[in-house]
Amino acid sequence: DIQMTQSPASLSASLGETVTIECRASEDIYNGLAWYQQKPGKSPQLLIYNANSLHTGVPSRFSGSGSGTQYSLKINSLQSEDVASYFCQQYYNSLTFGSGTKLEIK
Amino acid sequence: QVQLKESGPGLVQPSQTLSLTCTVSGLSLTSNSVSWIRQPPGKGLEWMGVIWSNGGTDYNSAIKSRLSISRDTSKSQVFLKMNSLQTEDTAMYFCARNSWEGDYFDYWGQGVMVTVSS
Numbered sequence: 548d549i550q551m552t553q554s555p556a557s558l559s560a561s562l563g564e565t566v567t568i569e570c571r572a573s574e575d576i577y578n579g580l581a582w583y584q585q586k587p588g589k590s591p592q593l594l595i596y597n598a599n600s601l602h603t604g605v606p607s608r609f610s611g612s613g614s615g616t617q618y619s620l621k622i623n624s625l626q627s628e629d630v631a632s633y634f635c636q637q638y639y640n641s642l643t644f645g646s647g648t649k650l651e652i653k
Numbered sequence: 654q655v656q657l658k659e660s661g662p663g664l665v666q667p668s669q670t671l672s673l674t675c676t677v678s679g680l681s682l683t684s685n686s687v688s689w690i691r692q693p694p695g696k697g698l699e700w701m702g703v704i705w706s707n708g709g710t711d712y713n714s715a716i717k718s719r720l721s722i723s724r725d726t727s728k729s730q731v732f733l734k735m736n737s738l739q740t741e742d743t744a745m746y747f748c749a750r751n752s753w754e755g756d757y758f759d760y761w762g763q764g765v766m767v768t769v770s771s
Binding site: 590 | 698714747749754759761762763764
């Protein structure tokens with residue numbers, strides 16, 4: 548099974564800052580990667596698919612990049628509504644999630 | 654619009670069987686695949702299994718021996734059954750639609766909390 552290692556586990560940043568969350572796969576996943584945002588008490592919401600495609604309705608301050616085994620989610624101009632947990636998910640071979648990153652405002 | 658909604662008992666006794674239902678609207682189960690995903694309190698997400706649009710199923714190898722997913726297309730419902738429940742199966746259980754373009758999830762239900770306790 549493909550393992551997804553996500554970092555950092557938690558992150559504190561100021562409003563307006565740029566933050567980056569990373570996921571490393573245990574083998575090449577050929578851009579079969581999605582990112583989700585989960586606010587407290589809510590279900591996850593799709594942000595990015597195919598490593599770098601922005602899902603409909605997601606603000607353009609969110610972007611995804613990477614290839615091979617290394618992928619990242621970048622949030623530009625951090626807003627208060629971005630406080631949430633973020634998860635990566637590979638779907639190249641079966642489906643596995645990263646362990647999540649909890650983002651807070653400093 | 655597309656909606657998914659999970660239902661089931663909030664409390665299950667250890668060693669018993671969990672039965673959950675995902676009722677969908679705005680989509681047909683004969684042309685859409687639906688997965689079950691769970692999340693223990695304060696922890697990450699675990700994909701459990703999928704029922705494909707053709708009725709076939711695939712399961713997470715870690716729980717495959719305990720899990721069964723089925724559907725009733727006439728009622729737009731997907732079912733999860735998992736036996737031999739233990740306290741570590743306490744979690745929020747979500748159903749979600751697999752996107753047509755890849756096995757990521759573009760629509761999610763609100764989730765149903767299941768506690769395993771005597």
